[in-house]
Amino acid sequence: MSEDNAGREGQLYREPEDAGNRYRAAQLDEMETWIAAQQRQSADRRARYFTPDYADCAAYAASTTSYRQDLADLLGLPSAVLEAQSLLQPAASGEARYEQVAADELGTVYRVTIPVAEGLHAYGLFLRPPGAGPFPLVVAQHGGQGTPELTAGFFGSANYNDMTRRIVRRGAAVFAPQLLLWEGGRFGPRFDRRQIDTRLKQLGISIAGLELYKLRRSLDVLLQRPDLDAARVGMAGLSYGGFYTLFAAALDPRIAVAVSSCYVNDRYAYPWSDWTWPGAGVRFLDAEVCGLICPRPLYLEGGAADTVFAANGFLTESARARAHYERLGLGERFSAVLFEGGHEFNTGAAPLDFLFSHL
Template sequence: MLLNSLPHRACLFALTLLWIAPAVAEYPGRGPIDAYLAQRTATVESRCLTEPLTGEQWNAQRPELERQLRDMLGLNPWPERTDLKPTIVDRTEYDGYAVERIHFQSRPGLYVSANLYLPSAGEGPFPTILYVCGHARVKEDGVSYGNKVGYHHHGVWFARHGYVCMMIDTIQLGEIEGIHHGTYSKGMWWWASRGYTPAGVEAWNSMRALDYLETRPEVDAKRFGVTGRSGGGSYSWWTAAIDQRIKAVVPVAGITDMRNHVVDGCIEGHCDCMFMVNRFGWDFATVAAMIAPRALLFANSHRDRIFPLDGVIRTYQKTTKVYEALGALDNVAVHITEGPHKDTQALRVGAFAWFEKHLKNSTDEMEEVARKVHEPQQLQVYVDGIPADQRVTDVQEWFVPAATAAALPTDNAAWAKRQAESLQRIDDVPGAVRNVEGFALQSVNETKRQVVGTVAFRHLEIDSNSPLKSFAITAVPQTDKPIEALKVCIGSPDEQGIRFTIDGEAVQYSTADDELVGLEAVAKTVASENQAVVFLMLQGDGKSRWMETEKETTHLRRRLHLLGQSLDGIRVSEIRSLLELLAESAKGLPVAKSVEIEASGKEACMVMLASLTNADVSLTLRQLPENLADGPILLGLSKAIDLTDLLALAAAGHPLTLDTSDNEAVRQVRAVAEPLGWPLARE
């Protein structure tokens, strides 16, 4: 077994990219949210390849695992394999090899620029390496030459040693510059809700590169290998896991485990291309195990701060269980070299030796190292400019389509079928139909009481089955009469704190003062209508606020995504749990004959989801968004359902009052409410 390891700075992009976080944050301890993340990490770890298994058991479960992984990469169903439209720009002969400058379209307009390195001597067809590139920026005078230029010396080595090697650009840092930074720094949280990750695009481009290589007479398609470092190491994992054509794999610095990413903070050094939309809650050893029993070499250096050695070894050790079950332990090894996250000769020699052994059945000594010999201009593909019909720069908008609803039916039988289908589509969206795992409210504690007029205001701390707590304020008339109605108001964060709406009137909560502003007015409203009110502060806002800065909060939210959850999924679970506690007349919460829940904006969409399993509430919803793109963000939600169907589910199951918002979803639901007998009112 080769012994070497290197954690990898996949998407840190070193000095080249924007808004780079420290490679591994010190993570000083942020109380409940840190404890929750550690708890969820332990749960994910406990399910990852921890039980003994046989080869038969692994082979039986692998098809479902592949379906899940494809889904989490945005590749389920498979995109259509459209015409690649390959174009060879030119071919140039060098000493011992030739280089072709090529582009093809993995989907219409999704251009992939590549350099194809071909041996000048020897008899083909040759073993063939797909080289997927890490984040090396090569840009001069505003012209991007692609990250393939930064790694070209590896392609030269392969060609000089009897391999065909195709080196492809990525969508970020390629000749056509797309983005990998949606949630990392651009606030594009809708990527997770859509089920989009650039990791899926990179895997698809790699698979289509193999499709092209299969057409070349120089290529032995039965001897495909894939390698790359940093981001390219990651794409090696994705591609080999879902494409059985690949026979040997050397991901260099492209993987570590959930503990490194979440608890140790390595996620802060990685952009979105490093991760699947992990709604099935995998740890990364499962990805690695998908390659078994094919030849796999983990390659890492010992001081890589983004892919620390301990996590790489843990991942390797779990992966070997599957190789052992399949009787293929000789096909997996780990190669550890001295050094930081860097493309070193020592790492590359180990990779070369692995391919020599498994694609050429050779164990000869390596006599030549890879050296850079080309200028960027020699390898540029789009010498006449970027194609006008390219769709690389907006691939995130269309690669994984959002759900769209057909017109709502007007007869009850058709609606019942549509309703069942909608619920089924969101059944495995974490938090959509049932609480996210590990979070449910349980008991109520009063922390502060204040009486204004005839109304008592109580500050509540609500414990959950996790380290996270929820906070609410109740307003209850002090009267001998039974409370007629209970209103639950869901707040929306703003610059001052949290803004609630009660009967259409705004009520402000000040985070600084931990108090509702204008208690007298609230008390007057509550007393005059003999109703109790619960003002619920959603997780991450108000007293449960996690961090002060947007950047810190961003990476906490990304940690949740990596664990198969989301902040908004927890918030939906929070609302659902509160409704369950109210239905149980939990001690510390007011009791009334009827319950109404009131919310605006994306929080109104959270209410719709939270009430799907609770029919004994009425809903008042205001200022509905145009669609689900901006929230709530639940992993895969807007891929599975659109706002029209979600609003229809709410209208069919509850007395529903809408304000005068006029968008397509509201128009459709209003049009069918009467023929379907839905109790829909307008303010």
Template sequence: MAVNTMADHLLFATDHYMDNLHDQTAREFDYTRVLKSGDWTLWQHAFRNRLADLTGLTRMRELYRDVPLNPRTAEVESFPGYSREKLYISTEPGVEIPFYLLIPESGTKPYPLVLTPHGHGRRGKEVYVGNFADDGERRESLAGERDVALQAVAEGYAVIAMDVRGFWEMSREEEFGKSKVSSCDELQKRAFMYGRTLIGERVHDMGRLIDYASTRPEIDTSRIAITGNSGGGTVSFFAAALDERISVCVPSSYYCTFRGSLMHVPHCLCNFIPGVMELGEMYDISGLIAPRPVLFVNGVKDAIFPIEQTREAFAHTKMIYEAIERTRTDLCELYEGSGGHRYYKERVWPFIRHHFGH
């Protein structure tokens, strides 16, 4: 009796399937179409509006524009060199964003602001402010330089370190404290059913936090940077693309091509926007940040955002920046860390300092 083996079965031809999708899809906002006309303002305006629609952000802004922030303070603590407040604000009816606000003790007020969205760590914002659960979490986090909020306040900036929707205090009760890292999958499924996405919801949350920051006299909201690692890099990238109040963007361990990263290796469902490839590749979207300063930080050994595809994307981004702002060469950089999927602070703070003029 013959025994069936894998070789006897015709498996789904994923490579051919992906080639078909790629070849049959024309990107509506392919940046190369604007290189000759040079009408970047019109291109950015139309593209930003369409991307906001696709992520569900447009509808959220319309629905929740008049929802009061209702800030409430849960605690205030002092640490060497800075104070830390824990606060909550409303982002939509019945939904709050928990966050820490770090304010330096010295320096000249008002302070520039740094938003620090975290990545796929179960305890979210706590790691970024150095509120470690135990010595193991401390060692692992510091080895990956993930105390990003502490780095920022040490530079003399006000910092907002929030829980990103789906994590820690913004996770569902069913996942909180359980073995699951986040509520990303469950929240994304529900968002999809109503024409929304977690990326759009998270960008909306960043906007609400900027709204709150503008009520604080210690903060200079004309100078806002956003930086985070991995999933925090995703939020940083899309928030800067969709919210022009952000002055400087530094996404870490995210920038690549969609085809070479999200569609090449497994990723969390929260990364996906249905239909985005009909609008543009990741490097097309980077043109929505231009000519504001952007620093992409990636590890050369990052297995889920391969460096070769990151370099390919960056070459396209450089062309966009050179076309939009021909007189400056310091607005767009790629920094390559020597290791894998982690934060690399070495170039981050000099870049932000330079563009804040601080």
């Protein structure tokens, strides 16, 4: 290096490391302001997009078919497409494997493993009441950190408040599936759900889409049982289970009535990565998903003392969901209850009274 170059380099401009900070702060402020504005405008975009036919129940149900496929596409759940791409191949055998665990005064308890695709199985509990049937079937869905055994009260019940056995006591068979949500270390191996979701999204699927696919295929198998009434299928779930209940019922009209506890809310306030897909905000937030369950009966509840999801968000979004039913004159098929409790399945009779009144 020449002395002339060395001298010039010694005079190169320098500044304190925070000199550009105000520009970066402006970049962040602009981004936050722009996103907030887009979120506000998305309400109009959703209103223009989601325009089912409210002429009557039949017209409404027919008009939601294309939206249902759009939601499936959003989640990466168009099974025919996935199967054509060899990402999901039909299971070699459609027979479930039942392992009897116990028999008590409420009936018989089985661990059930169900083939849903080549190399993929669903696992859960199947609780069958005494008698010949045919029984209604209710899917009882656990939430985050949970298991089917926990919802059934095998070793305590946490915030599920004996949800599964309360359903069985009313005379229904229950399928309580396990999703990739258990408390790692306590109930099984540790895992990174977000990373698994990212890996699936690289393939055009999502963790939610794949688990909803497994739920759908589980119903395909279970509803072949002669002791179950395929015309009387319900689903109830808490928290993450409330999410899966809402979306499973929206995608699968066989679910005749749904009870979603402590999930429905302002999704912009809770943009969890596995509840978020590109374009969802301009097509499907919670109220629009509820619109795909309508005109089937839907019960929503939130805890007034819920420390996970704010009550105000539940009240606002459930009011938007109610509008679908009221425009069809079907207010009795929809209920949204803010109960005196926390992030838990309501200990009162209301959710199960609603469920069984429509089964």
